[in-house]
Amino acid sequence: MHKAIIFDIGGVVMRSPFIAIAEHERKLGLPVNYINCSITGRGANGSWQKFERGEIELLPFYEAFGRDLSDTVNGNIWYKTYCERKDLECPPLPEALRVDGRELFGEMMREAGRYDEPIRHAILRLRAAGKYKLIALTNNFSKINIPREELHFLGWGEGATPNHLRELFDDFCDSSNLGMRKPEREFYLLACERNGIKPSEAIFLDDIGINLKVARELGMETIRESL
Structure with missing residues (x-):
């Protein structure tokens, strides 16, 4: 019962803040779910995960979040794995990327408000x-x-x-x-x-x-x- x-x-x-993430991906010309893959790919030790556990303050989080999401070396690996798991053809991936952590987080929170x-x-x-x-x-x-x-x-x-x-x-x-x-x-x-x-x-x-x-x-x- x-x-x-x-x-x-x-x-x-x-x-959902995912609505804002999807829009940010479009704005940067990224494949669908690229940013999500970069967030989840870091497991328990990513800046997003630490922030949700209250282990990092806001301003340092902005910097770390942007740095995490701008990492195309790992981001591309995680996205290729995602495509393989979903049986999707992997689109062209970015060689370089700059994600502003503050800008993205602000968009996410305003959407989720x-x-x-x-x-x-x-x-x-x-x-x-x-x-x-x-x-x-x-x-x-x-x-x-x-x-x-x-x-x-x-x-x-x-x-x-x-x-x-x-x-x-x-x-x-x-x-x-x-x-x-x-x-x-x-x-x-x-x-x-x-x-x-x-x-x-x-x-x-x-x-x-x-x-x-x-x-x-x-x-x-x-x-x-x-x-």
Whole structure:
């Protein structure tokens, strides 16, 4: 019997930052998913992953993020692997690339600052019904100290996780506060432990395949949201 519904934030409750990434790829003339491959290819030690765990502050992150994504040596290797895995013909890849980490992150956050209104209304109906515990499980940045001048640029007038977002949920599990992130199994298990449920008692919504895969392996029922 399900007792809780666990929601990802960006890409489920809020609009997906992947929309901004796709637009940035088009602007730079990059193949589809090139930047995503560069972000995920670095595994747990990339600047993006460290930022989501609260291990690096914003301004150093901008620099490291841009440096990571401008690395065509590794980026091209990871993209070729992606094409092979997807059985795609690999297009021409960049010999040199300059990605501005601040510019891209700002575009991502401004895009992700808007609600998916049908999902928000569904959450409000669920809250009113009172049948399920509603939990957010998000790779987020609320622990990070944001310089005042950057708040407007990022669209974070009320911070990375404004009260009107947090108040939708009974519990808000933020990667930067808890020092772990999806798809790390411990993050899912901690969310369950904090809320007195077993993974098999939860429904989990996310827009990223690997995050859903781990949830299923733990026993959660999963629903994939699309862009």
